[in-house]
Amino acid sequence: MLRFAPSPTGDMHIDSLRVAIINYLVAKQQKQNFLIRIDDTDKENTIEGKDTQIMQILEKFALLHDSVFHQSEHLHMHQTMAIRLLEQDKAFVCTCTQETIEAEKSVAIANNTSYHYSGKCENKDKAEHFKLKQSGKPFVLRIKKPKHNIIYDDIIKETITVTPDTIDAFVILNADGTPTSNFASACDDILSGVSTIIQNEKSLLDTAKQIHIQKQLGYDTKVDYAHLPSLFHSKDKDIDETSIKSLFEQGFIPDAIINYLIFISNPHAPKKIFTLPEAIKWFKLEDVPNTHIKFDMDLLRLLNKKHLENMDDKEISSLFGFADAEVGKLAKLYLSEASTINELALKIRPIFAPKVYKGEWGKEIKLIKEIIADAPMIQGYDNFKSYIIQKSGLDENNIMTPLRILLTGTQYGPELSDIYPLIKSYITEIAS
DSSP states (O other): OEEEOOOTTSOOBHHHHHHHHHHHHHHHHHTOOEEEEEOOOOTTTOOTTHHHHHHHHHHHTTOOOSEEEEGGGGHHHHHHHHHHHHHTTSEEEEOOOHHHHHHHHHHHHHTTOOOOOOOTTTTOOTTHHHHHHHHTOOOEEEEOOOSSOEEEEETTTEEEEEOHHHHOSOEEEOTTSOBOHHHHHHHHHHHHTOOEEEEEGGGHHHHHHHHHHHHHTTOOOOOEEEEEOOEESSSSOBSTTOBHHHHHHHTOOHHHHHHHHHHHHOTTOSOSSOOHHHHHHHOOGGGSOSSOEEOOHHHHHHHHHHHHHHSOHHHHHHTTTOOOHHHHHHHHHGGGTOOSHHHHHHHHHHHHSOOOOOSTTHHHHHHHHHHHHHOOOOOSHHHHHHHHHHHHOOOHHHHHHHHHHHHHSSSOSSOHHHHHHHHGGGHHHHTO
């Protein structure tokens, strides 16, 4: 079982999508189930509807799941497992106030040292739990910090060692009875039988904490780990601000985004342009580089252009409100000047928009328009141009610019001889 565990606290970002894609790829390669777990333990920051948006994005990228659930559905099980640790003296009741902890953190910062929990509540009798529940006094449950280093193997980063002080005695159950993110995640991975965990390298410490939780719960099933290096815009700027929503709004398509994220994660890819099903055949998690990867917008634009070129003609026409392969071919003529749907739209929409007959060529444009309105259907461009020249009395030098403006809405672009065969069935509408 592999899982993707997004949090519904904001828009999905490109680095999170990469985690989802690679989990999906490996699940398919290993013939394992792919689980979506919505990590909604952070009630304060959870945004209504973001879980639905996450699922819609995954569907757009054809990352089909075998099962899905919200962590909040397992609240009772999380609480039961936390109490088990308390009863086994592997966790303890902590009544330290937030103010006390913040003051201790401030002292640590002032002394230029790392904050560690003071341990003042660690020896409280577990019977204190019942008394506190009866009194209504707020408390949390903390897991006792490990006695030895937590050591685990990582497919990308090799051996990871985390010291007990780094892990510390951290909270597993909040004062309101809800689990912390690390505790809920560790419990749910046990309950779901997750065998391979692939996530961002920002989760390295969280992974160590979750391993500690699982060991204390007596879970010893082998789990494979892989932490992907982070994507960055530049050396010092995180990629987190780049949401999938914003990429869609800029006119990037799912196939290109998938191609890009897999390609930068697998430098030994057998080719540069490919689809998700093709990548399943050769992708290797072991080949993901253990270095930060700079987000390359130029490469994404190039891949987007290539995937638009490879798109079915009728399908690409649907992006502009048509179901006509000829309009799709017309759009592809402009891919020498455009890389995204938005940029193509700036080329295609003026062709079918009403024209304004003003300016330097206004008189000629109006005349050609009237000729086209009364003209029969003419198949070839050369015959069409000859007909306009004959009926207008204009010579070729004076007809090309106004004719181009009338047919395309601009003075520049692909050859009219290439455009005309693709728009001739709309010629009256276009020249209106």
